Amino acid sequence: MVSIKKRLVVNFVFIIIITVVILEIFLISSIRQYYYKNLEGTLQNQIQISADLYHRYFSDATLQDNILNNVDTFWKQATAQVEIIDMEGRVLMDSIGVTPGTANQFEDVKRALAGETGKWIGDVDYDTEKVMAISYPLYSGEMQVGVLRFIASLRDVNKDIVRIAYVFIAFGALVTLITGIVSIFLANTITGSLKEVTTIAEKMALGDYYTESKKKNNDEIGKLSDILNSMAKEIVKKEQLKNDFISSVSHELRTPLTSIKGWAITLKQDFEDRSILMDGLEIIEKESDRLTLMVEELLDFSKFVSGKVTLEIKPVDLVKVLQHIKTQLTPRAIREQVDFKVITDKFPMIYTDENRLKQVFINLLDNAFKFTASGGTITMDAKQEDESIIILIQDTGCGIPIEELPKIKEKFYKGKSSKSQNGIGLSISDEIIKMMDGSLDIQSQVEKGTIIKITLPLREVV
The missing domain is CATH 3.30.450.20 (PAS domain)
Structure with missing residues (x-):
């Protein structure tokens, strides 16, 4: 080389x-x-x-x-x-x-x-x-x-001309020699910094992401040092999020599996009490549903990361979708004593993936229900502004701390609340809305509630 x-x-x-x-x-x-x-x-x-x-x-x-x-x-x-x-x-x-x-x-x-x-x-x-x-x-x-x-x-x-030419040639050789020596020192000033950056990059390649490249000059090499440092910090951050995610998923998988195994052992005792049998089967069913939901979220996440998710774009009646969501979640609102409202207007057909849109709404509303206590209110309001549809999901729950808001849509991020889960659902929802050429924004205040704003275009996504 x-x-x-x-x-x-x-x-x-x-x-x-x-x-x-x-x-x-x-x-x-x-x-x-x-x-x-x-x-x-x-x-x-x-x-x-x-x-x-x-x-x-x-x-x-x-x-x-x-x-x-x-x-x-x-x-x-x-x-x-x-x-x-x-x-x-x-x-x-x-x-x-x-x-x-x-x-x-x-x-x-x-x-x-x-x-x-x-x-x-x-x-x-x-x-x-x-x-x-x-x-x-x-x-x-x-x-x-x-x-x-x-x-x-x-x-x-x-x-006389030849004599003068020899003088010029000798002087030119001397100039070439001197400038050649100077060029070695100049090359050292460039390659020295490159060598240091290369050494740091090799350490990072071996997994030492806590090492730092010192920036000496505000030039391309200095910019490369900044990029390496930024990349290392991002990798450390993602690694921490991944570890937190694995820890969270492991904990959440262990809970339903423990319940299922416990009731399976209990039911093997051949209890004649039918009420205990029904209670056990009901718990096994619910915990199985929880496991299924977590597995589906993980599969969805894997598809998004690998870029294998595609949208089935077709005309969608948003009013019917919202009414379906209301019908689906009203029993839960009654059970948890939450005032759940869906406010709609007349809209033209929008071009999007209906199933994925329902997935987003259910995911966001599920979070709203989790963090809204009994007696609270959850409102889903849809309206048209110019060439866009705005959907606001507002709750009166516990809210999100201001320091967590910039990270809340990141993959694997799990909030500090005890009700926070694996941190995949909100990230997937954000990715889906982006694929629909829309945006998902979150505003929140602790103890006052959260407002999620979804903006979707009326035009067909190209």
């Missing part, structure tokens, strides 16, 4: 090398142009002085006569090789003794024959280095009589 530190250092050094190489190419190219430009300027000044000298003092004689009598005047004033070319392109004189020939194949000579100053850089047979040639027209009066050509070897210029 290639470490992030190594990748960072390699990337840093690669970027530095590319930058230095581009910069050095630009600088060396600029130096080369500067030196060539200086040489070109020097040759042009010298050749122009020589051409002006010819025009002023030697133009009365022919070009051939001046070559024979005054040629020293041209090359003794110049450091470059001097050639004199006639209008036919023939080399009449060369200061270094090169065999005369034709020179009209060179670009600088062609331009000079046309009356302009010409420049050419290229290879010649008598030198291993490139040369620079400047050609200038010679005039006798108003008439051009030939071309004066100065040729300079680029050997010394190229040596």
